[in-house]
Amino acid sequence: MNNPFRLTLSFGLLFSLFMIALLIQYTVPYAGGWSLIQNTLFAYDTSNYKELIVHLTYLPRLAIALICGFSLAIAGCVMQFILRNPIAAPTTLGVASGAQLGMVAGVLLLPADVALPSFIPAFVGAAFASLLVFWIAAKKGLAPIHLVLSGMVISLFIGAINTMLMLVYERYLSSVFIWGAGTLNQNSWESVERLLPLLCLPIMGLFLLQRPLSALILGDQASNTIGINVKRIKLITLSLVIFVTAVVVSEVGIIGFVGIVAPGITRLLGVRHLSKQILISGVIGSLMLLLADLLTQPIAAATGDLLPTGAMTALLGAPFLLWLLNRQTWPSQLRATEDTAPNFRQRQFLPLCFALLVALFVVSLAALWIGKDSQGWHLLINENMLQLRLPRILGALFAGAGLATAGTLVQRLTNNPMASPEVLGISSGAALALVICALLGLSINRYEQIAFGTLGALSVTGVIWWLGKKHRFAPAQLLLTGIALSAGLDAVMRIVMSSGHEDVSTLLTWLSGSTYLVTYQDAILLGSGVLIFSTLAILLHRWLDLIALGEVSANSVGLNSLLVRRVLILLIAALTTLCTAVIGPLTFIGLLAPHMARSLHQNSAKKQLVTACLLGALVMVIADWVGRVLWFPWQFPAGLLSSLLGGAYFLYLMRK
Amino acid sequence: MILYAIVCCKFIQYNKPMFQLNNAAFAVSTHTILQPTNILFKKGVVTTLLGHNGCGKSTLMKLLSRQNLPSQGQVLLDDQEVTQLKQKDFALKVAYLPQHPPITEGVTVTELVRFGRYPWKGAFGRYTDHDHSLVAQAIAKVGLEGYQERFVATLSGGERQRAWVAMLLAQQSECILLDEPTSALDISHQHELLALIRELNESLGLTVIMVLHDINMAAKFSDHLIALHSGKVIAQGAPEDIMKVDVLKQIYGMDLALFPHPITGHPISYIP
Structure with a gap:
């Protein structure tokens, strides 16, 4: 000192x-x-x-x-x-x-x-x-x-x-x-x-x-x-x-x-x-x-x-x-040190992947065709449903996949199992931008909403970049910076929420991650973005494996840690911004999909990423569908139900 | 003529230093850990650093592996300042095994050893049969066949250490830096590992720089010993020059006696 x-x-x-x-x-x-x-x-x-x-x-x-x-x-x-x-x-x-x-x-x-x-x-x-x-x-x-x-x-x-x-x-x-x-x-x-x-x-x-x-x-x-x-x-x-x-x-x-x-x-x-x-x-x-x-x-x-x-x-x-x-100068490495219970097992990757894909497909079809109205349950297979429900299903699917990827990246980058994309404050930035719009009384349409959300998220990313540069984006510093930023931004939001503004309840819906408003264009934008960035992340799986060795050993095999951190932060920011702007901030998927993938014994970066992606998409599609039919005529935001369903499943996994 | 040229090349190559420290020193704020030092580390030679705890051995290793930059002076690798090399090019020349390798979660032995191929293939290069066979060979050399699919975190300390050495072997760099590679090993595995390193040095011309605590092991398996005390080099030379009662007293600050090995005749130190 x-x-x-x-x-x-x-x-x-x-x-x-x-x-x-x-x-x-x-x-x-x-x-x-x-x-x-x-x-x-x-x-x-x-x-x-x-x-x-x-x-x-x-x-x-x-x-x-x-x-x-x-x-x-x-x-x-x-x-x-x-x-x-x-x-x-x-x-x-x-x-x-x-x-x-x-x-x-x-x-x-x-x-x-x-x-x-x-x-x-x-x-x-x-x-x-x-x-x-x-x-x-x-x-x-x-x-x-x-x-x-x-x-x-x-x-x-x-x-x-x-x-x-x-x-x-x-x-x-x-x-x-x-x-x-x-x-x-x-x-x-x-x-x-x-x-x-x-x-x-x-x-x-x-x-x-x-x-x-x-x-x-x-x-x-x-x-x-x-x-x-x-x-x-x-x-x-x-x-x-x-x-x-x-x-x-x-x-x-x-x-x-x-x-x-x-x-x-x-x-x-x-x-x-x-x-x-x-x-x-x-x-x-x-x-x-x-x-x-x-x-x-x-x-x-x-x-x-x-x-x-x-x-x-x-x-x-x-x-x-x-x-x-x-x-402060920070040690460039933060291991959340713990005594790991070494109970790793190998599990076949491809069959699991296939099973998840099939499940995803079946669930998507079910979500498309099975609905509920005042007369009760019904099965409808026609064009209309495609127009009506496909965008939101795709939105849920891609947002789940994107946030799961971002979550895996954050956890691997910071080496901290408590980290999630929101920890960096990017989604809070998006949310705050929209809340401020609502506060100023601007009634904004869907596109402006996405644009403002992106703007907020990008400015937070800029701040993180600027603050992290001095410390070579050391994980410990990155996490605490993110916490400080998101806490500050959330505080402003809570003040606005408790002020009892009339737009609060619409905001609450958006803040819980809802898919009601997703259009075809949104789904395509989100889908292509998530596909590009997730593919990039999966291609970079060797980096993700190597950073787990810690900076010294990773450098010793020729990894340029600074470059890796920069690229990963940009990827995380891009994915989080995309998903948050379209769907709203989702807490659960980014935090727990990576852990779910691990608990299915997919440990190496590539397998973990793919599995987390599929799990995230699956949970979100199910959550979206359940949210639609659970309490008809009310709809619950998919983000909420994903916490509920995914949380229940994860607790079962942990207690098993 | 051609033969002469080859001999010449070999001669030149072996006499060029791998590492060269020019007045390199290291200090944390006002506390000097390594005094300004000039050392040559020759190519194709096993050099061992000796000295008691806190004498600056690990600091010197960290300067060589460029984890720390000298607070004054230069560290040269092949006549080039270490900082000028790109990370990947540096990794092709130098591999480093830290004293306490990190515990890796959910990484199997094969995956760990394959990390050693990264500087050759980068993030996207395909691993060919050549790479896979090198990985398999490295695992075989450290005697971990049958453990390929085990998770590193579930291995014993000695097995873990050998898995890391296998990763270094797969890296196929010109020089390896080992910081107390035998600390977690029992006597037979210590001997096995050092014999393996010696054999690689002799067959491939691998340059080895390591820290050892066991003076007898160091003398048996090294060409050159460098002794440090309070951040200064106090003695260096071939094992027979260091294995002398007065030099040992200087290094360790206690009386050590010597007797000749009953078979080889090399001096063996013991506590009288």
């Missing part, structure tokens, strides 16, 4: 403290400044309404921000340590979507006269989702990779259910939208009183456990031999972390970013000991959230909107992380 860098960061810390002091002065109600706070704290006078307001709303809000930032950052730090992945977040193991499901179920199922604080259903939902994750990963001995995968699948799966419910019961669930974006508004000390004991105990537990925990860095086997029951330690700490996260999320909603970035900054500061890492992450996290919240308050007051702090955190944190990334 070089001294100037540390100096800059210390200055940063001082500066943020100064900013906080200044902002408090500015944001205290009735322009009372610090003196009003002083009065409230030391000479509280209940007859003074100003002091009353400060005491009951302003101070609890500050306290909540500090507490939640601290807890989330600690949870993130431990989570990243146990999962050995620098992009893991406290919510990686399904807590957030579980809590949201709890909220949704609470609103929909509980009778209106049962006055339950929203905390309880949210917490029950979060606990349920986490237990599910544990249950699935337990079969494979709670290895980091399996925990991460099952966590992400459960998140997507439950997230899809949530979005479906929101599409159907939109009117009842607008409060969930605001909660989902994370609000810190308080009107008494009740939340603080509830949170403090619930958070203090598990956090103390984490500190007590830090010694056996830090031994886990040796890897599971070595830790076992020095007398640590790895499985038990992991289970206990993860439960504590999840408990902490669930408590925070249930109380204030989903506040992203703090949990990922605060531990990251701590590591950049060169803090090595786990106990110090945990503590310093906590302090940085609480400062970050407090700062974000203090900045949110005047903006929210000025615009009159209910601006969610959670979104603001990401909005402010993203540029900071980008700056930090640009300062």
Whole structure:
């Protein structure tokens, strides 16, 4: 760690403290400044309404921000340590979507006269989702990779259910939208009183456990031999972390970013000991959230909107992380180190391929001809159906294939099984461009929609390129840059969504990846693009195999790593842009199709790419068809159903 | 006349250096790991680097394999600065085996060894029968027949090491750099591997530069030994010049005694 860098960061810390002091002065109600706070704290006078307001709303809000930032950052730090992945977040193991499901179920199922604080259903939902994750990963001995995968699948799966419910019961669930974006508004000390004991105990537990925990860095086997029951330690700490996260999320909603970035900054500061890492992450996290919240308050007051702090955190944190990334030199290689359970098997490639192709063909025909209307199921084989349904089927098919290819490329390039095309922020760019259009009140037609989406995606690609150049596109830096970008862009989007704009529900449909609007031209454009780029990717399979050796060995056999990274990034960007512009952002396919291909024992790059492609197409076509007929006359976006169906299948594979 | 020319060529070829370090040094911020060094690595010769941990051996290997660039001075390969070569051309001349080869997920032995053919065929060139037979030969040479379709990650440490050596062999470069190639091997496999490398050196004229910890093995299988201490070359020469009590004391900082091998008569070192 070089001294100037540390100096800059210390200055940063001082500066943020100064900013906080200044902002408090500015944001205290009735322009009372610090003196009003002083009065409230030391000479509280209940007859003074100003002091009353400060005491009951302003101070609890500050306290909540500090507490939640601290807890989330600690949870993130431990989570990243146990999962050995620098992009893991406290919510990686399904807590957030579980809590949201709890909220949704609470609103929909509980009778209106049962006055339950929203905390309880949210917490029950979060606990349920986490237990599910544990249950699935337990079969494979709670290895980091399996925990991460099952966590992400459960998140997507439950997230899809949530979005479906929101599409159907939109009117009842607008409060969930605001909660989902994370609000810190308080009107008494009740939340603080509830949170403090619930958070203090598990956090103390984490500190007590830090010694056996830090031994886990040796890897599971070595830790076992020095007398640590790895499985038990992991289970206990993860439960504590999840408990902490669930408590925070249930109380204030989903506040992203703090949990990922605060531990990251701590590591950049060169803090090595786990106990110090945990503590310093906590302090940085609480400062970050407090700062974000203090900045949110005047903006929210000025615009009159209910601006969610959670979104603001990401909005402010993203540029900071980008700056930090640009300062640091990064190791050119990031292996998400893990003890792999060596259970590789050979499986015939061609028969599998053939079977998938046949399945794809049959399913496409079924999707073309079998439909449902008010009279029930029917089989229609005629020209009309071809006109009506073929474009959307082709759109789903090619988007699935394209995103599966992009996902495989991203995971191989970054050597990180949690990576997916969205991680780079390209699809967020496309989405944001459209959201901004909607916000400005431009009613745009289909072509303009595609054009604007492409423009947004291309600008994000440009930014990634520009930021990555300095570090030779090192995977670690690339991933974190992408996370920062997409978090920032998503934050803007969430702010727009919670503002209750009338176009929100149309956007929600598009954001879930829908095929309703796909025309013949779109399908042809998408199809030819996906075919060209996927073929190129498959032709480059030797590169993809070689980069798995790590930079040193790959260079030793004559691979030009820089060139390879550049070409792969361009391919990923092209595929993601195409699919997102036409169909909308799809989370599931890009993340899980590569894993599904691996679980079918297709390990080499060529086989994995082809299999993932076919699987992606198959899942999307099925999802599109089911979405059309499941809840007639409603239609569900294919992207949602692909998370649902694919998620269920993947969970079955993992538990098998 | 023709014969003379061939002999001449061979003579010239063998006397030209493969690598040449001109005042090359390496430092991380203010900490110098390798002092300015001048060394010649001759073609067709097995050179072994000796010295205790942290003496700069691995740093020197990293300069040769151009993972690190010298902070001052030059590293020349065939009279050309290493940085001027394209990645693929460099790979045709030099192959490198890191001390801890990465664990590869879902790669079989054959696939791993075939990676060695990449510099010859690039991303798109078809692998011919020639390539496949070279891959098979390389696997046979390290004694991994019957393991072709096994996944590298499922092999034992020694088998994994040999699979990587096979990849280096399939690469057919002029020079191979091995950073402690025997660290994961038992005594019989150590001997087997070093004998194989020696045989390749003698039959194909392969240039070998490696790091070894076992001084007796190093003396037995090398033509030239280079000893480093605190980033400086403190002794170099043929094994019989290094296998002396005073030189060994200088290298390892402890007293080592020697006795003649009962059959060959070469000196063998032991801890008295």
